[in-house]
Structures are given as C-alpha cells and as structure tokens.
Amino acid sequence: QQLRHEQDRLVRLKHEHEELEKSVSADRKHIDRLQSVSDLTTKLVERSQPGSSYPLTLEDCEETWSILQSHYLQECKLYELSKLAVPVVFPIIAKALESWDPLATSTLPCDMFTRWRTLLTDGRHFDDSVVPNQKAMPLYDRLVWEHWMPKLRQAMQGWNVRTSEPMIELLETWLPLLPGWVTSHILDQWVFPKLEREVNEWNPTTDPQPINIWLHPWLPLMSHRMEPIYQPIRYRLSVALTNWHPRDQSARAMLMPWVNVFSQGSMDHLLTRSILPKLAECLSRELVIDPSDQKLEPFHWVMAWSDFMPRQAFVDMLDKHFFRKWVGVLHQWLQPINSPNYEEVIRWYSEWKNLFGSLSDHPLVEARFKSVIEMMHHMVSQPGTALPPGAFENVAYIANRERMEQSRKADRGTAMLERSRMLAASAPVSVSFRDIVQRKAEETGVQFVPDRMYNGHMLYHFGRAIIYLESNVVFVQNKPGTFVPVSIEELTAFA
Numbered sequence: 001q002q003l004r005h006e007q008d009r010l011v012r013l014k015h016e017h018e019e020l021e022k023s024v025s026a027d028r029k030h031i032d033r034l035q036s037v038s039d040l041t042t043k044l045v046e047r048s049q050p051g052s053s054y055p056l057t058l059e060d061c062e063e064t065w066s067i068l069q070s071h072y073l074q075e076c077k078l079y080e081l082s083k084l085a086v087p088v089v090f091p092i093i094a095k096a097l098e099s100w101d102p103l104a105t106s107t108l109p110c111d112m113f114t115r116w117r118t119l120l121t122d123g124r125h126f127d128d129s130v131v132p133n134q135k136a137m138p139l140y141d142r143l144v145w146e147h148w149m150p151k152l153r154q155a156m157q158g159w160n161v162r163t164s165e166p167m168i169e170l171l172e173t174w175l176p177l178l179p180g181w182v183t184s185h186i187l188d189q190w191v192f193p194k195l196e197r198e199v200n201e202w203n204p205t206t207d208p209q210p211i212n213i214w215l216h217p218w219l220p221l222m223s224h225r226m227e228p229i230y231q232p233i234r235y236r237l238s239v240a241l242t243n244w245h246p247r248d249q250s251a252r253a254m255l256m257p258w259v260n261v262f263s264q265g266s267m268d269h270l271l272t273r274s275i276l277p278k279l280a281e282c283l284s285r286e287l288v289i290d291p292s293d294q295k296l297e298p299f300h301w302v303m304a305w306s307d308f309m310p311r312q313a314f315v316d317m318l319d320k321h322f323f324r325k326w327v328g329v330l331h332q333w334l335q336p337i338n339s340p341n342y343e344e345v346i347r348w349y350s351e352w353k354n355l356f357g358s359l360s361d362h363p364l365v366e367a368r369f370k371s372v373i374e375m376m377h378h379m380v381s382q383p384g385t386a387l388p389p390g391a392f393e394n395v396a397y398i399a400n401r402e403r404m405e406q407s408r409k410a411d412r413g414t415a416m417l418e419r420s421r422m423l424a425a426s427a428p429v430s431v432s433f434r435d436i437v438q439r440k441a442e443e444t445g446v447q448f449v450p451d452r453m454y455n456g457h458m459l460y461h462f463g464r465a466i467i468y469l470e471s472n473v474v475f476v477q478n479k480p481g482t483f484v485p486v487s488i489e490e491l492t493a494f495a
Contacts, residue, residue, distance in 0.1 A: 037075050040064055041084060048088045058096065058112070061089050065119045082139055085120060094147045102155040106170040109148075113177050116143065131181045141179045149182070156190050161198040162214040167191075171221060191218070192225055199229045204240040204254065212257035219261065230262060234270050241274040246282045246301035251275070252308065259308075264447070264461050268310045276317055279305060283321040289329040291348050299355065306359055311464055311494060312478070315364050323368045326352070330372060334379045342391040345376065346398045358493050363478050373399050433472045437462070440488050446495045463495025 044064055047056035065085075068076050076082060093112065100108055120139040132141055152170075159167055171191075175183060195218065202211050211233065219226065237255065244251050255275075259267060279302045286298040299322075306314060330349075334340050353360055353369055360366065377399055380392045437460075441448035446463030457468035457475075466477040475483035476494050486494070 033072060037072050040068060044088050058092050062115060082120060085139055090143060090147060097147060097151055100151060102151055102170050103166040106173045117177060144178060144182055161194050164214045164217045168217055187222060187225055196229050199232055204236055238270060238274045244278060246279055271309050272313050276313060280317050280321045289326050291333060315362050319364055327372060342394040346394050373402055433469055444492050444495060462491060465494035
C-alpha cells in the first residue's frame with residue numbers, strides 16, 4: 001500500500017515537473033520575444049535621436065515595422081507599438097515632404113504613403129468617412145492630417161482657381177490614399193469656397209474666359225456639392241441675356257455647356273424666362289410675312305433654338321407669334337379679289353412647311369398646317385367663285401399628298417409600336433421594358449430619370465420629354481396633361 005502511494009506521488013511529481021518545464025520554456029520564449037521587440041524598438045528610438053551616429057532612415061523604419069508586424073503582431077497590438085510611429089517615423093516623413101510641391105509633382109510621395117498606410121493600419125479597416133475623435137485618431141489619418149494636409153493648404157493658398165487641371169490632378173491622384181473624411185474636408189472647406197468666390201466675381205458679359213472651361217472639370221470630383229453655386233450662375237446668365245437679340249448666336253454657345261449640368265427643370269426655366277420671350281418678340285416685330293418678298297432671317301434666328309428649347313413651350317410660342325399672322329396673310333392672299341395663283345400658293349406653303357423640319361411632326365404644328373389645307377380647300381370649293389385654271393386640282397393634289405403622308409406616318413408608327421412590343425416580349429426575363437428605354441437613352445445621349453407620380457403612373461424625364469411606360473408602350477406628353485403613344489424610335493425626336 002505504501003509502495004503504491006509512493007509510486008503515484010512520483011508520477012504526479014514527474015507530471016508537475018514536465019508542466020513547470022513547459023511553463024519555463026514558454027516564459028523563456030516570451031522573454032526572448034519581448035527582448036527581441038525591445039531591441040528592435042530601442043534601436044529605432046536611439047537612432048531617431050538628434051546627433052545619432054547612425055541616423056534612422058525611412059527604409060529602416062519600414063523594414064523594422066514589417067518585422068514587427070509579421071513576427072511580433074501580438075506584441076504590437078498588446079503594447080500598441082504602432083504609436084512609436086508618431087515620434088520616430090512621422091518626423092522623417094515630414095522631412096521628406098518639406099521640399100515637395102504638390103501642384104508641380106503630385107505623385108512624388110504617393111508610394112511612401114501607400115506603404116505606410118498598410119504598415120500603420122495593421123491590415124485593419126476603419127470607417128474613414130466619419131471624422132475621428134482628435135484624441136483617438138487612427139495613426140494613418142493622423143499622418144495625413146498633421147503632415148500631408150499642411151502641404152495641401154499651402155498649395156491651396158497660392159492656387160489660381162481658373163487653372164483647375166493641376167489641383168484636380170493632385171486630388172484625383174491622392175483620393176485612393178486619403179481617408180474619406182479628409183477628402184470631404186478638402187472639397188467642402190477648401191475647394192468649394194474658392195470656386196464659390198470665383199463664381200460670385202464672374203461676369204459673363206466681360207469675362208473673356210467661359211466659366212465652364214475652369215468650372216466643369218470639377219464636376220466629377222464635386223458632384224452634388226456644386227448645386228449651391230448653380231443658382232448664381234443661372235442668375236448671371238439671365239442678366240447677361242437681358243439685352244440679347246436672337247441674331248446673336250453666341251447665347252447658344254454660352255448656354256449649351258450647361259444643358260447636362262443644370263437639372264432639366266432649372267434649364268427649362270432659364271430658357272423660357274430669358275430666351276423664349278426674345279424669340280417671341282423677334283417673330284412678332286421683325287418677321288414680316290410677305291409672299292412677294294419674304295425675308296427669312298428672323299425666322300431662321302428663331303428656329304435655330306428649336307432643338308434647344310422646351311419643345312412644348314417653343315411650339316406654343318410659334319403658334320401664338322408665327323402661325324396666327326402667317327395664316328392671316330395666307331387667308332388674305334386667297335381672297336378672290338386678289339386673284340391668287342394657287343400653284344404659287346401651294347409652293348409657298350410647301351416651302352414654309354419644309355422650314356419646320358422634324359418640328360412639323362408635332363401635333364400642334366401638324367394641326368396648323370392641316371387647317372391651312374382645309375382653308376384652301378374651302379376657298380376653292382365655294383360655289384360661284386371664279387377660280388384660275390387648275391386651282392381646284394392643285395389644292396386637291398396637295399390635300400391628297402398630305403393625307404398620304406399622314407397615313408404613312410400612322411402606319412410607320414403602328415409598325416414601330418408593334419416592334420417595341422415584340423422587342424420587349426422577346427427580351428430576356430432579366431431585361432424589362434424600362435431597361436430597353438434606358439438603353440435607348442444611353443444610345444441617344446440623353447438622361448432618363450424618374451420624376452414623380454401622376455395618375456398612378458411614374459413619370460420619367462427622357463431628355464426634354466416627359467413620359468410614362470405602360471404595357472410595353474411609351475406614352476409621351478405632347479401638352480400638359482395629355483400623353484400620346486409613340487415608338488421607342490420616335491421617342492428620340494421628343495428628347
């Protein structure tokens with residue numbers, strides 16, 4: 001019994017001895033690791049001191065940090081060794097940045113910051129869109145804020161806003177390396193105020209440099225941040241157009257760059273307020289309808305805006321300021337007392353209609369020309385009216401030609417609608433009719449964006465047109481509250 005007890009005791013002692021040896025071995029390894037870490041960090045600190053006989057270089061720091069993170073990561077995290085970067089590494093980087101001119105050589109320190117972003121974040125991901133607490137700022141953010149940002153501020157102070165390319169190149173180069181909150185700070189607190197001040201000093205009537213030349217390059221970077229300065233720009237454009245005359249085509253060149261920048265509603269408002277009244281005045285006061293000696297210059301000045309103006313507003317303006325007096329002159333010409341030559345009348349009518357181009361397909365314009373045909377037919381059909389030879393035949397010919405043209409358009413429209421339906425029906429399940437319209441917008445180079453709900457339908461802007469989609473058919477607004485079906489191919493004419 002005693003012998004067995006002693007044997008058990010011996011086994012326990014042996015086990016305890018083995019455990020103690022393991023513990024001692026682990027402690028020794030831990031001490032050795034700590035000693036290695038201490039040697040590495042002590043050497044860093046000693047060599048970073050002023051007057052060191054073996055001054056520390058950035059390459060030495062990178063090598064040491066790589067060793068610490070690859071072999072002593074646990075100790076790095078436990079003792080927060082990365083914080084050594086502030087007294088050891090940051091001064092060396094600051095020294096390297098002293099001679100850097102950001103606008104002259106934007107990419108020079110990029111590689112250095114790329115390497116240290118990896119080393120200072122320990123491979124961890126931070127939400128860099130939120131401004132960090134000053135006392136708990138991640139090391140890489142602190143490096144950027146304390147040593148990179150002063151160089152940018154210095155460059156910003158001497159930067160000429162109208163020379164946009166160097167600053168844009170600098171920021172685009174560094175965007176992948178900047179914390180999100182730093183980027184936001186730069187754009188909101190530095191770039192935007194300088195752009196805003198320059199816009200407020202801009203005068204489109206005296207400035208030899210178009211504003212879009214130096215402002216539009218900022219659109220990809222600034223995006224929605226530019227919205228607050230669009231209103232002053234529109235105001236200055238409208239003021240510049242106060243004494244504008246339609247014969248001056250420079251207004252179109254001045255406004256064209258803003259078509260895809262301003263919202264559709266804002267652009268339409270600017271055009272209908274500053275351009276449309278001048279076009280209407282030109283038609284009313286300067287266009288004289290005279291079949292015997294027709295001067296077309298005022299009409300051409302106005303029609304040069306037909307593809308630029310809000311379509312319905314432009315057509316309504318033509319209806320009020322052109323068609324009324326044009327039809328009045330024609331009605332007077334057709335009076336029997338004037339012995340009208342209907343061959344000349346029809347040629348005059350056709351020449352005018354050809355001047356409208358694709359605009360002649362608009363329902364209102366189409367209706368006005370149709371009413372003229374009906375008026376001519378009425379005049380030659382009155383009993384007892386003395387008509388020149390061939391008058392009735394000429395009118396009948398043009399009326400028949402117009403009917404055939406309308407029939408062809410209707411047939412073409414029906415065929416296009418059917419093709420649209422077939423295209424939508426044969427498309428893969430993953431492609432909706434909306435996707436097809438979106439693709440057509442991209443091909444045409446116009447915007448296709450949702451607007452609002454109207455009578456249970458989602459309205460969209462397709463360029464300048466307002467549309468909705470139903471049963472794989474596009475319905476386009478031809479006048480307020482009225483929508484007509486069109487094919488996808490025809491839709492582009494309304495854009």
